[in-house]
Amino acid sequence: MSNFRSSQSVPLHLSISEQIQAWLDSGKYQPGDRLPSETQLMAQFAVSRITIRRAISNLIQQGLVQSQHGKGVFVTKRRRAIYSLSSPFVLFNEDIQRQGLTMTVKSLVFKPVTPSDAVRKTLALSPEVTQVYLQKKFFLINQVAAALDITYIVPDLGQAFAEELKKNMTFPILETHGISIDRIEAILSSRQADSEIAAALELSLGSPIVVYEHTAYTSNDRPILCGETLSSGDRLSYSITLKK
Numbered sequence: 169m170s171n172f173r174s175s176q177s178v179p180l181h182l183s184i185s186e187q188i189q190a191w192l193d194s195g196k197y198q199p200g201d202r203l204p205s206e207t208q209l210m211a212q213f214a215v216s217r218i219t220i221r222r223a224i225s226n227l228i229q230q231g232l233v234q235s236q237h238g239k240g241v242f243v244t245k246r247r248r249a250i251y252s253l254s255s256p257f258v259l260f261n262e263d264i265q266r267q268g269l270t271m272t273v274k275s276l277v278f279k280p281v282t283p284s285d286a287v288r289k290t291l292a293l294s295p296e297v298t299q300v301y302l303q304k305k306f307f308l309i310n311q312v313a314a315a316l317d318i319t320y321i322v323p324d325l326g327q328a329f330a331e332e333l334k335k336n337m338t339f340p341i342l343e344t345h346g347i348s349i350d351r352i353e354a355i356l357s358s359r360q361a362d363s364e365i366a367a368a369l370e371l372s373l374g375s376p377i378v379v380y381e382h383t384a385y386t387s388n389d390r391p392i393l394c395g396e397t398l399s400s401g402d403r404l405s406y407s408i409t410l411k412k
Contacts (some may be wrong), residue, residue, distance in 0.1 A: 169383035173338055181222035182372050188223065190234060192243060199245040210401055229370045230313040231403075271314075274306040275334040280323065288319045288385055290394045303324025303333060307366070307397075307404075309404065314403040316368045338393065339384070350387040356380055356406065375400065 178186075191197050204212065209220045211244055227233045235241050280299040283291070287300060301321040307314050319338060325347070326333070334339045339349055361375045369377070378401050383394040 178373065180215060182226065184209075184215065184219065184223035185226040186372055187213075188227060189230075189232060197243050199243050201243045202239075203241045203243065205240060209332060224369060226370070229312070230373050231310065269309050270311075272306075272308040272311070273336060274308060275303065276306065277302060277304040278326075278330060278334050280291065280326070281320075287394065291320065291322055291391045293322075297323060299323055301330070303338075309403065313369050315397050315399035317395065317397045319393055321393045322391075325392055342392075347392070348387055349384050350389070351385050352357065352382055354380060354382045354384070360397075369398070370399055377401075378404070378406075380406065 188203070197203060201207075203224075206217055206224075207219050209223075210217055213220070224233065224235070224352065228241075229233060231244060233241050234244050279302055281302045282298065283293060283300045287293075288297075291300065292302055293300070300323055303317075303319045303321065303326075305317050305319075320337070321333070325342065329341055329345065342349065357379045360374055361369065361371050361373060361377050363373060365371070365377060366373045366375060366382050371377070376398050380397040380399070381394075382396070385391050
């Protein structure tokens, strides 16, 4: 029997999920391998069947394992969506399809809000502009939450294309309407997932996440949107080509 103990601040089923995920990360179990049975895991972690089932459910939701009725739980092949920073989001759908994956955009919030001082400065808003549009949306890849995108859009564009922006990727919609993105200033960083982000991406509290901050400009050097895309590195990654 294991001496496994959970942190007091983390539910037991999440701690077990993290331990099993550590097994996968270490290569102890490879894609296609069968995990130990519920009974074996109950004995190893000294917990109830319902706790083990919740732990396995967490892993299934993350796309790390899959349950086969009557056979057990098996490790899935871990696939990440990769796209180039030279044209982020513009060709994202095509990149996903080329990798044999499916992507769905799920809009969570789309509404006018009062911009913070930081957003006002980034978007170079004039004093008479009192609102911008806030959009929060999921990118689901193979029905797994791959990223949470939080974007602030200048009010004229947010109002004009609201219905389309709720259903599709932002940049292709703007391009369709003749609004060409000339450049994007981006910063890649990392931080730990807070409770909101952890819940949204089905991660454990404090999990490392990749933060992609971006500001998009039109050809006349007008900033039209800014925001950040938050993702787990095992679900979404970025590539870039540098030329002299």
